[in-house]
Amino acid sequence: MTVRLGVTGATGRMGREVIAAATSHVDCEVVFAVNRNPTDEAVDGIEIESASEFDSLLVDREPTVVIDFTGPESAVEYAEGCADAGVAFVTGTTGFDDDGREALEAASEDVAVLHAPNFARGVQALLNVVGEAVRNLPGYDVELVETHHNAKRDAPSGTANRLLSEIEANGNFTERTHGRDGEAPREEGEIGVHALRAGDITGEHEILLAGNHEEVRLTHRAEDRGVFAAGAVDAAIWIAGQKAGSYDFADVIAE
Amino acid sequence: MTVRLGVTGATGRMGREVIAAATSHVDCEVVFAVNRNPTDEAVDGIEIESASEFDSLLVDREPTVVIDFTGPESAVEYAEGCADAGVAFVTGTTGFDDDGREALEAASEDVAVLHAPNFARGVQALLNVVGEAVRNLPGYDVELVETHHNAKRDAPSGTANRLLSEIEANGNFTERTHGRDGEAPREEGEIGVHALRAGDITGEHEILLAGNHEEVRLTHRAEDRGVFAAGAVDAAIWIAGQKAGSYDFADVIAE
Amino acid sequence: MTVRLGVTGATGRMGREVIAAATSHVDCEVVFAVNRNPTDEAVDGIEIESASEFDSLLVDREPTVVIDFTGPESAVEYAEGCADAGVAFVTGTTGFDDDGREALEAASEDVAVLHAPNFARGVQALLNVVGEAVRNLPGYDVELVETHHNAKRDAPSGTANRLLSEIEANGNFTERTHGRDGEAPREEGEIGVHALRAGDITGEHEILLAGNHEEVRLTHRAEDRGVFAAGAVDAAIWIAGQKAGSYDFADVIAE
C-alpha cells in the first residue's frame, strides 16, 4: 500500500530533500507540498502550494502522513491541523519551547505523532549499542570526536551530547573535557570531547574506547542531508500503521 | 583476595606476556611458572621451573588457577593435572582435535575450565554489539576489512570469521566476496571481506555498514599481544570464584 | 576580472553541479548553458539553450572558457567550435578514442585545452606527495583501499590506478594483488589492492604504508560530486589566462 504524504516547508533545504527522498521511494507518493512563501518553480515535479491552503489540502488530497521540517510555531500549527483531520504527523523541527511540546503532546492524543532531533538510522544504531560497549569495557578511557563543516557555530553537536549521555549512563564518568593544552594530565572519569570544524563535512561522530592494549572505535558518518530525509520518509511509512500516540525514531528502528 | 596463578609455556611469547600482565596486576600473584625447556633466566623476576615438576608444584604452591598458552598435547596434560588437583584452568591454546576437546570437557567436570580463541575484551565487545547494529540497519551493505602483519599466512583471520558469522546470523547475507577486480558489480546479499597484510600490525578489524547516505563503522585494534595476556589474567581472576564447568570468554565479559 | 563561462551538458548530473559551482563563485559568471535536449526548467536560474545554438552563442555571449562534461563525440564537436571561436576549453569527459584525443590535440594548437579525468584538487595533492612518501619508507609494505558506492561496476577505480602507477614508479613493486583468501602469504613486492563497494559513498582512497613498527596512511575522500565541479571551475579560471596548448589539472595545482 502506497503511503500518501504531505510535505511542509517544501522549498527549504530539508523540505526539498524530503520531496526528493519521497518521490524516489517505491512505497510512498507526495500528494501535496506547501510553503509559507510558495514559488512557481516545482520541486522534483511537485507543485508548491501556499501554506494557507494546508487545511483544505488535508481534506482534498487525503494524505496519510505529513512530514514537517519548519520552525517551532509553524510546526505546532501544522500538528494541530493534522490532529483535526486525523492525519499522522512526523516532525524533525527543533527548538520547541514548553508550550510547543505540550501542543505536540495534545495532538498525539488524536493522531500518531513522531518527533525526532535526528533521523539518521545509523545514529540511532550507535545510540543503541554504545551502552553495551561501554559496559563490556569497564575502566577503559573514552574520547569522543565529532567533525562538522566550518559554518557550524556551536560545539559539541546535539548528537554528540546524546551519545555522551548514553555513555555516562553506562559507566563511571564524572567530567567532560573540551581540549587539552600544556600540562593537562588525564583525570580519572574524564571523557575528552573534541569538536573538529572543517570544510563541508556533513557530520561525523567517533567514540574511542581504549585500555588494556586495545581500542574499540564506533563511528557514524552522514554523507549528506539525504540521510535525514530518508529517515523521515522511513518514519512516515512506519507511522502510517500506528495508532494515536507519541513516538520517537527509536521506535521505528526497533521494528 | 589475591588469586594465586600458575603459568605454563612460561618462556614462550604468550607465556612471557602472561607473566608480565600477572605480576603487574594488583589482584593476583604468580606462584610458579613452568616450561618444557626451562632456562636459567628469570622472567620478570619469576623463576622458570621444569614442566616435569608441574604436578608437585600444584600441590606445593597451591595455585587457584593455571593459565596455559602452549600446544594442544601439553595443554591436555596440564588440564588433566589441574582436574586432579582441583585447580581451575584457563587456556588460550588453539588447534585442539576432537580428543583434545573431549579431554578439556572431561576436566571441566571436576574444575572450572575456560577455553577461548581470543582474549581481547574489545573483540568480545564488538561480537556483542555487531548483531544489533546489523539488525538496526536492514538492507545496508556490509564490508569487513581486517589488517594483520605481513607474516600472517592465512586469510581471513579467525576473528574476522567469528564477526562474519555474527553478521550473517542477523541479516540476509548469502555470500562472502574476497577481492574485486575488473567487472565486479556488487551483488545483493554479498559481504566484501578484505585482508590487508602489512608491516607489524598486531591486528585490526573494521566492519563497515553503509546505505541511505550514511555509514557506520565498528572497529577493533589490538596494540600488541599484551591485550591477550591481560584478558587471560582477567579470565583467571574471574574463574577463581566459579564452580566446575566449561566457560568461554563471553562469560567473563557478561559480569 | 570575471571569467565568462559557457557550460555544455547543462542538464546532466555534472553539468548541473558545474552551474551550481560557477554561479556561487565570485570570480566567474555563466553566460550560457546548452544541452542536446534542452528543457524549459532553468538550472540555478540559468536558462538552458539548445546545443545546436552552440556556435552562435560563442559569438554572441563572448565566453572566455567553455566547461564540458558530456560524451566523447559531443566533446570533440564542442572543442572544435571553441578552437574556431578562440575560446578556451576545459573537459572532464572520459572515454575518448585515438581520433578523439587527436581532435583535442588539434584544438590545443589554436586555444588552451585542459583535459582531466578527475578534478578533485585533493586527489592531485595525493598524487603529488605519494611518491616522496614511498621513497622515504623503503621496504615498507603498501596496501591500497578504495571505497565507492554499490553501483560502481568496475574495480579498481581510475583514481586508484593512477595512485598505484605513482607508487610503482617510486619503489620496487612487482605485483598487484586483489583479495586474499585461504593460504595467502604476502609476497615480496606485492601491493594489496582492495575495492570496497557500499552504500552511496562518492569515493574514498587510502594508501597504507607499514613497516618498522609504524604506519603512514594517506587518504582522500570526496564528499559529493561538487568537488569535481569546483575543480573544473578552478581550472576554467586558471586557463583563462593561458596561451594555446594542452594542459592537465596538475598544472592548475602547481600555481
Next chain:
Amino acid sequence: MTVRLGVTGATGRMGREVIAAATSHVDCEVVFAVNRNPTDEAVDGIEIESASEFDSLLVDREPTVVIDFTGPESAVEYAEGCADAGVAFVTGTTGFDDDGREALEAASEDVAVLHAPNFARGVQALLNVVGEAVRNLPGYDVELVETHHNAKRDAPSGTANRLLSEIEANGNFTERTHGRDGEAPREEGEIGVHALRAGDITGEHEILLAGNHEEVRLTHRAEDRGVFAAGAVDAAIWIAGQKAGSYDFADVIAE
C-alpha cells in the same frame, strides 16, 4: 660491513629496545652496553657493564657508533668520550640546555653527531610531504588530532608541534585552537589542535585538510617504542660512513 655499536642507558626502556633492534639487525652488532647502575641480568644476551667503564670500552671494543638514550648530562659526557675516541654518536636524549647543545656541537667538530627528537621514519616522511599538501590545497581548513596513552601529561605532543610548524610555514595560518565548547565558530586562519589521551596508545598523529567538498588526511601511527629504536639503529648504520659534523634524522631519510 657490520657496524659495531655501543649502547648507553642499556637497562632503560629505550636502551632495551635499542639492544633488541640492534641484535636482530643483520648489519650491526652490539659490542658493549653500559648503564649507570648495571645489573647482573643480561639484555637479549648482552652483558650490562658499568658506565664508569665507558672510556676504556671505547678503546677495547672499538665500536664505530654509540647510541644514547639517557639524560642530558649523561649524554654530554658520553658525547665527549666519543669525540675523544673518534667514535660517531647518535642520541635521542631530550631536554638539553644551551650548554648541552654547545657540547654536542663541539663534539661534532671531531666526530659525526646525530641528534633527533624522534626516530620514527614515518614521522619524518609526514614532515617531508605535509608542506606540499598544504600548498596544493590553499584555503582548506586544517585540523590536527594527536592521540597518546593516558599517562602523557603534556599536550600537544612534540611531534604535533613540529607538524604544526611545517603546516604554518606553508599556508596562511594565524592561530592554534585547543578545544571548542559552546558558541565557538571557526575563525579564518585557525588550526584546530586536538589532544586525545586514552589507554596505552603509543602515538598517533592525523592532519585533516578539508574544503571544496573533499578531505585529505595524512596519518602516522607508531605501533610501539620499537619504531624509535629501529630508527636509531638505521641512523647509526648510516652515520658510520659520514665525516665529522652535525646531522639530523632527515639526513638519514634523504639518502
